[in-house]
Amino acid sequence: MAFFTHHTEKVLSRCNENRLLALDVLRGITITAMVLVNNPGSWSHIYAPLKHAQWHGLTPTDLIFPFFVFMMGISIGIVIQRAKSFPIQHTKIWVRTLKLFGLGLFLFLFYINFQQAEFSWLEDRLYKIRFMGVLQRLALVYIITYYIAFYTNLKAQKIILIGILIGYWAINAFVPYYDGAGNKFVGELAFGNSLPAWLDNIVIGSQHLYYKNAQPFAFDPEGLLSTIPAVASAITGILVANVLNNAKLEKLNKVKTLATYGVGMLFIGYLMSVIVPINKQLWTSSFVLVTSAWACIMLAGLIWLLDIKGYKKWSAPFVVFGVNAIGFFVFSGVLARILLMIPVGNTSLKGHLYHQYFSQIISPTFGSFLFAFSFCCICYLVFYKLYQKQIIFKV
Template identity: 50%
Template sequence: MMRALQRHCRDILALQPGGRLLALDVLRGLAIMAMVLVNNPGSWSYVYGPLRHAEWHGWTITDLIFPAFIVMVGISIHLSLGGKQQLNKADLIKKGAVRALKLYVLGLFLVLFYYNFRDPAYSYLEQKLLTLRWFGVLQRIGLVYFCTLLIVLYSGTRGRVCWLIGLCVLYFALMQFMPYSDAQGNNFVGLWDFGNSFAAWLDHQLLGASHVYFREATPFAFDPEGLLSTLPAIASCLSGVLIAQLLQSERPLTFKIRILMLVGVVSVWIAELVHPALPINKILWTPTFVLLSSGYTALLLGGTLWLTEIKGYRLWSAPLVVFGVNAILFFMLAGVAARILSMVPVAGTTLGNWLFANLFQPLLGNYNGSLGFAVVFLLLSYLAMLWCYRRGFIFKV
């Protein structure tokens, strides 16, 4: 059994497309795997604490997943450009814009891919099309990718550092000092509350209360992937660009790993130190959250490089490579599958709820059953992605 598993892992690594950084595919796979795992419990009523997002200020392990992926987008941007920054920038920008648009459209597709078959009064026009959520995970990736690409093409290392710091400072200044008011004429400034911040006000005014995720928030409906928080999200992506520059330097790998670990520890320490004054908040994507999430991503990358390149321990990474090479396809297929489970009616409920209540919950209990449902969903997804991987099918946006 063990030998068969080892042979399976060797075969997977042998099929990894050439010219790719193993550690990057591993971490990308880990991030997207964790994202799918936490998004698909058997029941949202029974989810272990670490698999939930922080309610507001503070953080859990789950809060670090999406920003880690954003950092890796930045790493990929720099590695994919190589020495082409000075060559045909207009063409690179055009291709980048098309890619960003595709990501945005894919995000909208996932939003629209739903119909409530159990409700005869359900109106797809009124309850989906006319209340379309404009932003989400893939939409944010697309916007952040394109903005970061522009910065990379038109600035050097010093400029990128200035952009990273400047975006965080600009975001903080707008959140802390820009006055705003609600419909009743109440004036506010410098608040970082749920539904009451300059970022929430901006989403409410420009996106509309019916087109965001937190539609019932008061006094302002807002989106966790909203407009203003895109600025520090770009800063997170730029941190990935700087990490990629370190990886492509002529320094020894051991030196690069030490720098990654040092920067990671210092970033996390500063974020936690400043947290009482400027809270760590994933939904607002605060500057301290940029430091914290980028710091932990640097630590993970350094540790992965040490394991795979210095120690030569690679077999463990094979399943993650399957996910990481085809991350967007995995996210899309998992999203479609999850929506199908929530749409198909079975015995007065949905197929997903029926499977949890009749199989996983009686066998494993509430919390373990909910987690078991997510794990089985992930394992089935792995089989689908493994089929694509072995046939060389990589979905490129």
């Protein structure tokens, strides 16, 4: 207990007073959840809350990505006034965007299957590179949202948000599209059969998409058209930043305002879901509202718990991950791929570790979760050392 207290005090003592602690903690909780979800010991043994919804619907795991987009919007909203005073910032924004996009491509390309003699990195990775992905979507949303925040006021941002939500629903509901045989579709929101899927298949091509074999259209869950409503998720973050930037509001009033926003979006989102299903892979308008609502409510709760009540010690591990979220994401991705690439007998090092040491602990599912937790702990040791040296990976 004394060690934990000493450790947390060391972490919190290094916190930058100019940063919003609750935002770093929320970011840390979110990236930790993402790494847990992405690194089970076995994909055949996963607890239900750590799975994505099969199609329509929402699980805790489905909140992770939109939380990141929401927090990106908050970060943009917090610094945008300073950015308006220094137009040279535009160059930095483009460099940051290209770095994010490039890191996403790098994570796809960083893989060689040493267990298959016929594997060709050129044929199987480079020539079939997946152009879209988590970091690529963050990059596109970042650059678009930045310019929206830079060139518009609060009223215009609200109008753009509403316009995207209604417009995205309308084009999915009423714009017709055709398959190769000339069959006409309209208003479909099925796996492999939707306007976003049709556009991905036409513009990007099936071999460069995540769901290459989906019928009648290959598509990507981080595709082109569905990136537009992801911008709406970021704009909700900008609106929240406007509350956080308001010096006239006391912290408790900010908490109440954010909670009110969250409850309001939750009500509208679930009401809308009667017509527009909540769907992460299509990033539907109802999905935007419901996920931003939960993010808003959670941020309000963290501000109340950390800043008003002063319960901070528990948050230390999430601070370590939160201030270095991109670095953590990329490092965990590289480490996970290395564990898959190293062959051990007829399996990979990851498979060997899971089956040899984890799978029989209580149950295969618990062992799979314990593997993911152990993976996070190893990452924590690395990033705690970086945190001590104040080494922050920025893009």
